[in-house]
Each structure stands twice: as C-alpha cells, then as structure tokens.
Amino acid sequence: MGRNSVIQARRMIYADYTSSTPVLQEVKQEMLPYFDEFYANPSNLHDFALKARRAVEGAREKVAQLLGASSEEIIFTSGGAEANNLAIKGVIQANKARGRHVVVSAVEHYSIMHPLQSLAREGVQFTRVGVDEHGRVNVEELEKAIRDDTILISVQHANHEVGTLQPIKEIAEIAEERGITFHCDGVSAAGAVPAKVEELGVDIYTLSAHRFYGPKGVGALYLARGVRLLPLIEGGIQERGYRAGTENVAGIVGMGKAAELAEREMSQRLEKLRTLRSRFIEALHREVPEAKINGHPSEVNPMYVHVSVPGVEGEAVVAELSSRGIYITSGSPCMARAAKASHVLAAMGLSQELIRGAMLFSFGIPTSEADVARVAQEAGEVINRLRER
Amino acid sequence: MRRVYLDYASTTPVDERVVEAMLPYFTEKYGNPTSFYSFGQEAKAAVEEARAKVAELINASSEEIIFTSGGTEACNLAIKGFALKNKNKGKHIVVSKIEHFAVLEACRWLEKQGFEVSYLDVDEYGLVKPETLEGAIKSDTILAIINHANNEIGTIEPIKELAEVAQDKGVAFFSDACISNGQVEIDVEELGVDLLAMSAHKMYGPKGIGALFVARGTRLEPMFHGGGQERKLRSGTENVPGIVGFGKAAEIAKKEMKGEAERLTKLRDELIKEVLKIPRTRLNGHPKQRLPGNANFAFAFIEGEGLILELDFEGISASTGSACSSPTLEPSHVLTAIGLSHAEAHGSLRVTLGRFSTREDVQRLLEVLPRVVKRLRDISPFKDSFEDYVEGTEWKGGEHCHV
Amino acid sequence: MYSKILIDHFRNPRNMGRMENPDGVGKVGNPACGDVMYIYIKVGKNEKGEEIIEDIKFETFGCAAAIGTSSMVTELAKGKTLEEAAKISKEDVADAVGGLPPIKMHCSLLASDGLKAAIEDYKKKKAGKGDVSEG
Numbered sequence: 001m002g003r004n005s006v007i008q009a010r011r012m013i014y015a016d017y018t019s020s021t022p023v024l025q026e027v028k029q030e031m032l033p034y035f036d037e038f039y040a041n042p043s044n045l046h047d048f049a050l051k052a053r054r055a056v057e058g059a060r061e062k063v064a065q066l067l068g069a070s071s072e073e074i075i076f077t078s079g080g081a082e083a084n085n086l087a088i089k090g091v092i093q094a095n096k097a098r099g100r101h102v103v104v105s106a107v108e109h110y111s112i113m114h115p116l117q118s119l120a121r122e123g124v125q126f127t128r129v130g131v132d133e134h135g136r137v138n139v140e141e142l143e144k145a146i147r148d149d150t151i152l153i154s155v156q157h158a159n160h161e162v163g164t165l166q167p168i169k170e171i172a173e174i175a176e177e178r179g180i181t182f183h184c185d186g187v188s189a190a191g192a193v194p195a196k197v198e199e200l201g202v203d204i205y206t207l208s209a210h211r212f213y214g215p216k217g218v219g220a221l222y223l224a225r226g227v228r229l230l231p232l233i234e235g236g237i238q239e240r241g242y243r244a245g246t247e248n249v250a251g252i253v254g255m256g257k258a259a260e261l262a263e264r265e266m267s268q269r270l271e272k273l274r275t276l277r278s279r280f281i282e283a284l285h286r287e288v289p290e291a292k293i294n295g296h297p298s299e300v301n302p303m304y305v306h307v308s309v310p311g312v313e314g315e316a317v318v319a320e321l322s323s324r325g326i327y328i329t330s331g332s333p334c335m336a337r338a339a340k341a342s343h344v345l346a347a348m349g350l351s352q353e354l355i356r357g358a359m360l361f362s363f364g365i366p367t368s369e370a371d372v373a374r375v376a377q378e379a380g381e382v383i384n385r386l387r388e389r
Numbered sequence: 390m391r392r393v394y395l396d397y398a399s400t401t402p403v404d405e406r407v408v409e410a411m412l413p414y415f416t417e418k419y420g421n422p423t424s425f426y427s428f429g430q431e432a433k434a435a436v437e438e439a440r441a442k443v444a445e446l447i448n449a450s451s452e453e454i455i456f457t458s459g460g461t462e463a464c465n466l467a468i469k470g471f472a473l474k475n476k477n478k479g480k481h482i483v484v485s486k487i488e489h490f491a492v493l494e495a496c497r498w499l500e501k502q503g504f505e506v507s508y509l510d511v512d513e514y515g516l517v518k519p520e521t522l523e524g525a526i527k528s529d530t531i532l533a534i535i536n537h538a539n540n541e542i543g544t545i546e547p548i549k550e551l552a553e554v555a556q557d558k559g560v561a562f563f564s565d566a567c568i569s570n571g572q573v574e575i576d577v578e579e580l581g582v583d584l585l586a587m588s589a590h591k592m593y594g595p596k597g598i599g600a601l602f603v604a605r606g607t608r609l610e611p612m613f614h615g616g617g618q619e620r621k622l623r624s625g626t627e628n629v630p631g632i633v634g635f636g637k638a639a640e641i642a643k644k645e646m647k648g649e650a651e652r653l654t655k656l657r658d659e660l661i662k663e664v665l666k667i668p669r670t671r672l673n674g675h676p677k678q679r680l681p682g683n684a685n686f687a688f689a690f691i692e693g694e695g696l697i698l699e700l701d702f703e704g705i706s707a708s709t710g711s712a713c714s715s716p717t718l719e720p721s722h723v724l725t726a727i728g729l730s731h732a733e734a735h736g737s738l739r740v741t742l743g744r745f746s747t748r749e750d751v752q753r754l755l756e757v758l759p760r761v762v763k764r765l766r767d768i769s770p771f772k773d774s775f776e777d778y779v780e781g782t783e784w785k786g787g788e789h790c791h792v
Numbered sequence: 793m794y795s796k797i798l799i800d801h802f803r804n805p806r807n808m809g810r811m812e813n814p815d816g817v818g819k820v821g822n823p824a825c826g827d828v829m830y831i832y833i834k835v836g837k838n839e840k841g842e843e844i845i846e847d848i849k850f851e852t853f854g855c856a857a858a859i860g861t862s863s864m865v866t867e868l869a870k871g872k873t874l875e876e877a878a879k880i881s882k883e884d885v886a887d888a889v890g891g892l893p894p895i896k897m898h899c900s901l902l903a904s905d906g907l908k909a910a911i912e913d914y915k916k917k918k919a920g921k922g923d924v925s926e927g
Contacts, residue, residue, distance in 0.1 A: 043399075078462070695859060
C-alpha cells in the first residue's frame with residue numbers, strides 16, 4: 001500500500017456526458033440476448049427471424065414514443081452523424097428540381113456543415129443565420145434569409161457546445177408558412193429535454209443513442225409522413241428503403257430501451273441536472289468569481305455548463321483536470337480533434353480571450369452532488385493556479 | 390425442439406468470446422475516442438487495437454482499414470466514394486452480374502449520376518472469366534467490381550487473376566468479401582485488390598459494424614461528412630464496442646479459420662452428396678471452388694418459400710436466395726445469371742453451415758428434407774417438366790411478376 | 793406473417809391432388825412467376841336440378857400462401873352451385889384464410905381465378921358437346 005493506492009482511491013469523475021454517456025445496465029441487459037441468442041437476420045423468412053424483427057419494431061415504437069411520433073416515421077441509422085448527413089443530402093437530392101438553397105444557423109454541428117460544404121461544390125448554396133450572445137438563432141434574420149429556391153431549413157434543437165435551446169417552434173412556423181422542409185438536429189437534446197415532434201413542428205429530427213445512455217453506433221431519424229428524402233446507403237429494403245443494411249438489432253434494442261427510460265424518467269433527470277447545474281455554478285463562482293457561464297441562462301439543456309475564464313487556456317485546464325482523474329472537454333470532441341477555434345463561440349461574439357478560456361462541464365445520471373462539489377473545487381484550484389503562472 | 394440454424398450466410402451468432410470483449414465498452418469504458426483525456430484515449434486505444442486485428446486478418450496495414458456501420462455501407466462507400474472521387478479519369482465501371490444488392494444498387498445510383506456501368510456475365514458456376522473482364526474494360530474504365538465469393542451460391546472467384554487484368558489496364562479493383570472474410574484466407578497484398586468490403590456479423594462479430602480496406606493511394610469521397618473520424622472518410626462517433634467486437638472476431642478467425650474450413654468442407658460435401666440423391670435436384674455454384682459452409686440446391690417443381698416454412702416447422706432455419714431479395718418476390722438474380730430458368734430458380738434452397746454447426750445438425754436436415762421436398766412435389770402440378778404449363782394455359786393473375 | 797388458418801391449409805391441404813377425367817380444369821399462373829394453380833372440378837346436380845360443384849381438387853406450384861389459398865378455395869366451392877362458386881372473390885378467399893400479407897394478396901386472386909377458369913372450361917366443353925349433338 002503505497003502512494004499509488006491513495007491516488008487510485010480518488011475515484012475518477014466523468015464530467016463529459018455531452019461527449020458520450022455510459023450505457024445503463026438495464027439497457028445493456030436488454031441488448032445481450034440479441035448477440036448470441038436471438039441473433040437471426042430480421043429480413044429472413046424463418047420463424048427464428050421473427051424474434052429479431054419484433055425486437056426492432058418494439059424499439060422503433062419506443063423511440064417513436066419518446067418523440068410523440070408514429071413508428072413508421074422512425075428510420076434507424078448508425079448514429080447521429082449518419083442521420084444528419086442523410087437528412088441534409090437526402091432532402092437536397094430529392095428536391096433538386098425545386099431549388100438548391102439551404103438555410104442553417106451559424107452554430108450547427110460539423111455533421112450538418114460539412115455535408116453542405118461538400119455539396120456546395122456541386123452548386124448547392126447555403127446561408128448561415130447568426131445567433132445572439134447566448135447562442136440563440138435570430139429568427140427575423142432567418143426569415144429574411146429564405147429565398148424562393150430555399151428547399152431546406154436546418155437548425156439544431158440544442159447547441160452541441162453550450163447547450164442553448166433554439167426557438168424551434170417559431171422557426172417551424174416560418175418553415176411551414178413558406179412550405180419548406182424543416183430539419184432539426186436533436187442529437188444534443190433528445191432524451192435529455194422534451195422533444196415532441198408535433199409540438200416542435202419539425203419535419204425531420206435527428207437522434208443519437210449514445211447521448212442518452214444507449215449504445216454507440218446507433219441513431220435515428222424521424223421523418224414525417226410525406227417528406228421526401230433519398231437514401232445514402234442503398235442495397236436492401238430495410239428501413240423502408242431509406243437505409244439499406246442488416247439491422248444492428250442489439251444496438252437498436254438498446255436505443256429503444258434507452259428511449260423508454262428517458263421518456264419515463266425525464267422529469268426526474270431534468271430536476272436533478274438543474275440542481276446539479278446551479279450547485280456547480282455557485283461553487284465554481286466561489287472559487288473563480290469571474291468565470292463566465294456561456295449559453296442561455298434558462299433555455300438550456302441542463303446537462304451543459306459551458307464556462308469561459310479570462311486569462312487561462314481551456315485546453316490546459318482540461319489536461320490538468322484529466323491528470324487528476326476529472327474528465328471534461330474544451331469544446332465539442334470533434335473540434336478537439338480538429339484543434340480549431342470554435343465557430344459556435346465566435347458566432348456568439350465571444351472575445352478571443354474567452355474562446356481560448358472555454359471549457360465544458362457536463363453532468364449525467366450517475367453524477368452525485370459530491371462529484372459536482374469536487375469538480376468545482378478542483379477546477380477552481382487548477383484555474384487559479386494556472387492564472388498565477 | 391432444438392433449433393438447427395443453417396443460415397450462417399444471413400448472419401452468425403456473436404461468439405461468446407466476442408461478447409465478453411465488448412461488454413466493458415458499454416458501461417465502463419464508455420469514453421468518446423475523440424476526447425483528448427486518458428479516459429477517451431483508452432477507448433481510442435481499443436479501437437486501434439481492433440483495427441490492427443482486422444488488418445492483420447487480411448494482411449493489410451492498420452491505416453488501410455476504415456470502420457463503417459456494416460458491409461452495405463462499406464460497399465456503398467467503396468463504389469460511390471471511388472467513382473465520385475475519380476470521375477475526372479473516366480466514368481465507366483464494370484461489375485459482375487452476381488453481386489449483392491448493396492453493390493448493384495450503388496452501381497445503379499451511379500448510372501443515375503451519369504456513369505456507365507457494364508454488367509459482366511458469369512459461367513454456369515458463377516465464375517467471372519478473366520477474358521470477360523478484359524473484354525469489358527474500355528479506355529475510360531475506372532473501377533472493376535467482383536465479389537470475393539458469392540453469398541448465395543458460395544462460388545469463390547479467381548480474384549488474383551481478375552485483379553491482375555484490371556491492374557494491367559490501370560483500373561482499380563473492388564471486391565466485396567463480406568461473406569468470405571474469416572471463412573477463407575484473404576490476403577489483400579497477394580490478391581492485388583484496391584478496395585475490399587468486410588462485415589463483422591458474418592464472422593461471429595456483432596451486427597452494425599463493418600470495414601472497408603482502402604489500399605494506400607486509393608482515394609475516396611466520403612459519404613458522411615462531419616467530425617472527420619476514420620481518416621476523414623467516415624465521420625461519426627466510433628461504435629467502440631462494435632469495433633472491439635469486430636477486432637476480437639478477426640483475431641479468433643485468424644487463429645481458427647484453417648481448421649474450421651477443413652471441418653466445414655467435409656461436412657458440406659457429405660451434405661451435398663446426400664441431398665443430390667433426391668431426384669431432380671441440382672447443386673448451384675462450383676462443386677469445389679466454393680465457401681466451406683455453403684451448399685445451394687435447386688429442387689425442380691417446388692417453390693422455395695414453402696420449403697423454408699416446412700423446414701422452419703421442423704426447427705430448421707435455412708434460406709432461399711438472398712434474404713434481402715425474398716420480399717420482392719423476384720427470383721434470385723444470381724441463379725438466373727448462372728443459367729437457371731426463373732421457374733427453376735424459385736425452387737432454390739441455401740444451406741449454410743458455420744462455427745456451431747454439428748454433424749447432428751446436418752443429419753437432422755437430411756432426415757427432414759427428402760420428406761418435405763416430396764410433400765411439396767405431391768402438391769405441385771408439375772411432375773416431370775414445366776412443359777405441361779405451356780400447352781393450353783391462359784396467363785392469368787401474374788401481375789406481381791416482372792418476367 | 794401467415795395466419796393459423798393459412799398455415800393449417802398449407803400443412804394439411806384439403807382436396808389436394810390430380811383428378812381423373814374432370815369435367816373442367818382451370819390452369820392459372822406462370823412458373824416463371826413462381827405460382828401455378830390447377831383446379832379440377834366434377835359437376836353434378838342438386839335436388840333443385842341446379843349444377844353444383846360435386847367434387848374439386850387442386851395442384852399448386854407456389855409459396856405457402858398459394859398452396860393455402862388453393863386449398864381454401866376448394867373448400868369454399870365444394871357443394872356450391874356453379875353460379876355461387878363463380879362469385880367467390882379474392883377477398884372472400886383472403887378473408888377465409890384469416891387475411892394475407894399485402895405482398896401475397898395476388899395468391900388469393902390466383903385461387904379465385906383458377907376456380908373461375910375451371911367453371912368456364914366446363915361450360916365451354918359442355919357448349920362444345922352441345923354443338924356436336926345438334927349438328
């Protein structure tokens with residue numbers, strides 16, 4: 001028993017639930033039989049395949065319920081990125097004859113922006129609509145950006161970096177009035193905050209299972225009846241022809257269970273996270289009074305606490321906390337790899353100093369109040385020490 | 390009733406050892422591999438270890454392996470991605486007529502985008518002759534596509550010779566090896582292919598994960614853009630447990646493939662010998678040059694769906710043609726390409742053996758099959774030929790049929 | 793996918809087999825499409841003197857739905873007058889087997905068409921015989 005065991009005794013704290021969440025035990029248990037017991041290919045004729053087919057359809061029903069949709073409106077994909085690509089490219093390909101212009105917010109995820117940039121080489125045009133200092137889309141500006149040849153509006157439900165919830169209903173009304181398909185990337189919202197498609201008024205909505213305690217490698221697209229879309233992956237009649245490929249049965253079952261639990265426990269989870277969020281902010285402010293909380297103060301997914309501290313490097317704080325067994329991020333994980341400055345924070349008008357000093361804490365179901373207190377205290381320590389240098 | 394699963398070509402159970410390897414990545418090591426910190430890097434390391442194992446199985450290097458959500462995506466990425474990226478060099482593609490729908494549909498998509506596609510004939514066994522390929526290649530041909538083995542009839546193509554023809558003409562070569570990888574040895578170096586598609590759930594790994602081998606220097610346009618994962622060729626958070634499972638499945642296959650292939654070949658040959666004793670029965674595909682676990686038959690005068698159901702009542706799972714093709718009510722394009730009439734193609738049965746198949750399984754099939762075939766033949770109006778139909782029968786009620 | 797009734801008719805087909813010297817034969821379908829039905833009838837008379845289907849048999853090349861609906865149509869037709877039997881529709885057959893998946897609906901059409909074809913064949917032969925006797 002040396003010093004090592006003392007260090008190990010300090011439990012690691014994961015505070016990066018917006019990068020990925022653990023699969024809940026109940027979800028995992030539900031998935032297990034579909035690996036080596038009910039492993040048939042759902043497309044097959046024999047009776048053994050029926051079990052797999054029913055499992056997929058049961059999961060579809062649960063995901064539909066989470067969104068208040070009907071199950072024929074749910075298409076399973078390999079994740080949020082594929083679903084976003086399918087929505088963007090699929091709508092554009094299906095509506096080529098009507099127009100080639102797309103309106104998006106300036107703070108969308110890369111899986112929205114990059115497909116658009118790639119399509120721009122083929123003549124697709126897009127307009128980026130600005131956001132206010134909280135990251136909320138300017139609806140008037142969005143309305144003005146619409147052209148006669150606009151075929152698609154795509155605005156996220158919650159921002160992937162700061163958690164700000166967008167005025168989806170207002171945008172949906174405009175889209176409906178103008179007869180334009182409205183896609184909403186709900187990867188950073190679905191399963192965490194209420195997302196009933198009828199109420200939101202969206203035509204297409206993206207979800208990712210691993211963001212609400214389901215497995216990685218599975219996502220879904222809600223596609224309202226009558227919305228036209230061409231597939232990206234062809235070669236089979238699975239998912240009503242919108243997405244070919246043998247169904248990831250275990251993954252889909254996991255997503256269904258995660259959706260069921262999210263629907264059932266949403267209000268408790270939200271209450272807990274709101275409490276954790278305010279406790280954390282209070283505690284952090286005691287340590288670092290000048291820490292600026294980014295994103296909308298109330299219209300926010302409460303998993304997110306996005307912070308900027310002037311005079312420190314967010315990256316340095318992340319690294320230092322990591323060595324203490326506390327895992328947070330300095331931005332979206334994809335951005336971390338790209339090592340680029342955040343286009344989200346720039347669009348919100350943050351100064352270069354605040355962008356450099358940005359870090360994201362996020363909490364989840366397993367997080368305790370003690371965890372939050374320790375994260376705030378150690379983050380305060382790290383920040384203050386780094387600023388002394 | 391004990392279930393006798395004889396449909397390994399549709400999908401395989403996940404090997405227990407693979408499930409074991411995957412489990413920690415659901416609930417414990419759940420970090421996002423893209424995260425910088427150690428917890429994310431642990432997931433990243435697991436992904437890279439799996440990549441090395443998948444690469445090793447086909448004698449590739451790790452950087453040449455791109456993980457996808459499965460074989461269908463891998464085929465789509467290979468074909469669309471290659472064609473779109475290289476369209477300045479030419480817009481002609483050659484492909485065999487017996488490919489999986491994932492390949493054929495991707496080719497049809499390219500036709501809609503202004504590419505020209507030539508479909509290559511196969512011989513009675515399903516083999517593509519090198520001279521057929523050579524004859525189809527034109528000055529603007531950019532890609533040749535031939536499956537490593539056929540998923541319905543099991544015929545293994547002479548990929549090395551075919552790839553050589555393509556290489557001589559400066560044409561890239563893609564082979565769909567979803568059904569054969571892990572069953573028979575594949576060495577991309579020796580075969581000389583530029584692109585090769587793989588699927589985990591056909592080799593005792595999980596569904597929802599596959600991979601594309603992309604030889605160094607081969608350039609593709611991605612289908613999904615976004616976070617830039619998989620060397621920017623395939624964006625999206627990595628399916629860590631799925632990838633780890635695929636890696637484990639590849640590792641097991643590497644170790645056990647040879648012995649397993651010998652065992653299954655023996656079992657399969659016994660099965661074929663016995664089934665061919667049923668009158669008016671033919672074996673589809675090559676008698677020798679075929680996947681170890683694959684047997685495909687055509688029973689004259691009966692229809693495959695009834696056969697599958699009858700076997701199912703006896704607890705035996707088998708398949709008729711490609712699983713994906715059955716709901717369309719179309720006869721298998723593979724069987725018609727090797728020369729079966731549509732009527733004959735309807736009476737096909739695919740039996741595929743795998744890692745957990747036993748001699749008892751085969752015996753159970755042999756006990757049930759002759760009886761079932763006889764019962765359905767008793768119901769059929771055709772006893773000696775389909776000729777009777779031709780005389781004096783009005784053609785009615787066939788609107789679903791696109792013959 | 794299939795109802796219990798259909799499965800029962802597939803596994804235990806009624807009136808299955810070839811009929812020697814039938815009064816009428818209906819042959820419908822196409823082996824290339826995967827379904828062919830032969831319906832054989834023997835015609836008799838009831839106490840009112842109306843022509844009825846006294847005996848009926850079928851042979852079918854096709855899927856479980858084709859075999860099951862063939863069997864069902866023979867049960868529905870047996871003992872009926874020719875007029876009643878000719879009115880059996882594809883919906884009647886589909887309902888009687890407890891419904892069919894949409895993609896298999898053509899199978900019930902084929903069964904009712906086969907029966908109609910057998911009745912027509914009988915009438916044609918009878919009319920032919922009549923011509924001979926008159927001439």
